[in-house]
Amino acid sequence: MSWTEKRVETLKTMWGEGKSASQIAKELGGVTRNAVIGKVHRLGLSNRAGAGGNAKPAAAAKETATAAPAKEAPRPRAAKGEAAKPQPAAAEPAEAEPAPKPATPLRKPIVPAGQPLPPQPSANEISPEALATVREVEKKSKKLHLMELTERTCKWPVGDPATEDFWFCGLPVQSGKPYCEAHVGVAFQPMSSRRDRRR
DNA sequence: CCCTGATTCGC
DNA sequence: GCGAATCAGG
Numbered sequence: 001m002s003w004t005e006k007r008v009e010t011l012k013t014m015w016g017e018g019k020s021a022s023q024i025a026k027e028l029g030g031v032t033r034n035a036v037i038g039k040v041h042r043l044g045l046s047n048r049a050g051a052g053g054n055a056k057p058a059a060a061a062k063e064t065a066t067a068a069p070a071k072e073a074p075r076p077r078a079a080k081g082e083a084a085k086p087q088p089a090a091a092e093p094a095e096a097e098p099a100p101k102p103a104t105p106l107r108k109p110i111v112p113a114g115q116p117l118p119p120q121p122s123a124n125e126i127s128p129e130a131l132a133t134v135r136e137v138e139k140k141s142k143k144l145h146l147m148e149l150t151e152r153t154c155k156w157p158v159g160d161p162a163t164e165d166f167w168f169c170g171l172p173v174q175s176g177k178p179y180c181e182a183h184v185g186v187a188f189q190p191m192s193s194r195r196d197r198r199r
Numbered sequence: 200c201c202c203t204g205a206t207t208c209g210c
Numbered sequence: 211g212c213g214a215a216t217c218a219g220g
Contacts, residue, residue, distance in 0.1 A: 003211085020203065035213050037204060042211070046205075152200070172200080 001030030003039060015040055137169065137182040144170035154180035156187070 001007070007028055014024045021040065022033040040046050138158050144167060149155055154169035155178045171180035179187050 022203080032213070033204090034215080037206095038211090038213050041205075 001028075008039070008043070011036060011039060012043070012045065015045060134182055134186055137171065137180065141167065141169040141171060143167035154178070154183055156180070156183035 003011075010028060011024055014027060015021075015036075019027075020033075021036040025031050025033040025036045028036070037046075134156075141154075141158060143158075144153055146168070148170065149168055152173050154171045154173050156169040158167055158169060159165040169180055169183055171182075173180055173184075177184045177187075
C-alpha cells in the first residue's frame with residue numbers, strides 16, 4: 001500500500017481527531033501503526049497539533065543527554081541481519097525486590113519446624129480497609145505454589161508457611177510491582193498506624 | 200499483559 | 211519516503 005492522497009487525507013483527519021495510530025492503521029488497512037506514526041512524523045504533524053500552524057515546536061530537548069557531555073551514547077541501531085545486540089540483557093525479576101515487603105519475606109517460605117510463626121502480613125498492622133480488601137482477595141487468589149509464580153503473578157504469601165495452608169496470591173500483578181493491586185495497597189502502606197503490639 | 204507515541208536507520 | 215524494530219512510557 002502506498003500513501004495516496006486519499007489515504008493521507010484519512011490519516012490527517014483521524015490523527016486530527018485524536019485517533020490513535022493503531023486505530024488509523026486499522027482503518028486504512030494494509031499498514032501498521034508504525035507506518036502511520038512514521039508518516040505522521042514525516043508529515044510534521046506528530047505534535048497532534050492540527051494541520052496548519054504549529055504553535056508548539058517543542059519536540060526536541062528531552063532528558064536524554066542531560067548533563068553528561070563526556071559520555072555520549074551513540075546507540076547504534078541494530079538492523080535486520082546485521083550488527084550484534086548491544087542490549088544489556090533483561091533483568092531477573094524472580095530475585096531482588098527493592099519493594100517494601102510485608103513482614104514475611106518470600107525469600108524462604110520454608111520455616112523450620114517448631115518456629116514461632118512469622119507475623120502474617122495480611123493480619124495485623126495494616127489499615128482495616130486494606131485488611132478487608134486483602135481478605136477479599138485471598139478468596140479469589142489463585143493459591144499458587146512457589147514454583148508456579150511468574151514475573152506477573154502476585155507474590156503475596158497467604159496462610160501459614162509451616163503448613164499446607166500456604167500459598168501465594170497469584171493474581172495478576174500491577175505493572176512492575178511484585179503484587180496485585182490489592183496487595184500493593186497493603187504492602188506499600190506508609191507505615192503510620194503501625195500500633196505496636198504491647199510486648 | 201495490553202496499549203500509546205517517538206525514534207532510528209536500512210531499505 | 212517508507213516502516214520494522216526498538217525505545218520509552220502508561
